[in-house]
Amino acid sequence: MRKGIAIGFLISCIAVFAGCSAARHAAGTQEGLQGDRLTVGTVQKEIKKGMSGAEVAAALGSPNIVSTDEQGREVWIYDKISTDRVQSESSGYGTLILFGYKGSAGSSSTSQQALTIIIKFDHDKKVRDFAYHASRF
Numbered sequence: 001m002r003k004g005i006a007i008g009f010l011i012s013c014i015a016v017f018a019g020c021s022a023a024r025h026a027a028g029t030q031e032g033l034q035g036d037r038l039t040v041g042t043v044q045k046e047i048k049k050g051m052s053g054a055e056v057a058a059a060l061g062s063p064n065i066v067s068t069d070e071q072g073r074e075v076w077i078y079d080k081i082s083t084d085r086v087q088s089e090s091s092g093y094g095t096l097i098l099f100g101y102k103g104s105a106g107s108s109s110t111s112q113q114a115l116t117i118i119i120k121f122d123h124d125k126k127v128r129d130f131a132y133h134a135s136r137f
Helices: 001-034 042-044 052-058
Strands: 065-068 074-096 099-121 127-136
Touching: 001 074, 042 127, 052 074, 052 099
Parallel strands: none
Antiparallel strands: 065 074, 074 099, 099 127
16 A cells, blocks of 8 residues: 555656646747847847947848948848747646546647848948837737
8 A cells, every 4th residue: 555655656746847847948948039039129229320230240140131222332131030839738637546537728829020120331331220110910
């Protein structure tokens, strides 16, 4: 009888620790992904008129498109699209002597965000103007 209780306790502990580990992994993964994203806040905080192209590249990374305007000045365009998917599941299992029950529930949601940034440089390769547009759907 004691051996059965000890095995039951051991299985319960393993289940609890496995659940906590999965939740911590999901939180760490989401945090890592958010650190890599280009955001409106990054643009507002980092990009200033008069910055060099190297400073812009250090702050935002390489642009998706580099072109020139009608006067031969460079224009950099960043176009980022990200998809966020949140999924939640829970389940439970219990026993009462010989009878058991199992229940589970789950939900998920998906959203996309688009961010377009246009940075215009002057003839000295310094930022003369910039604009951005963000949308979420």
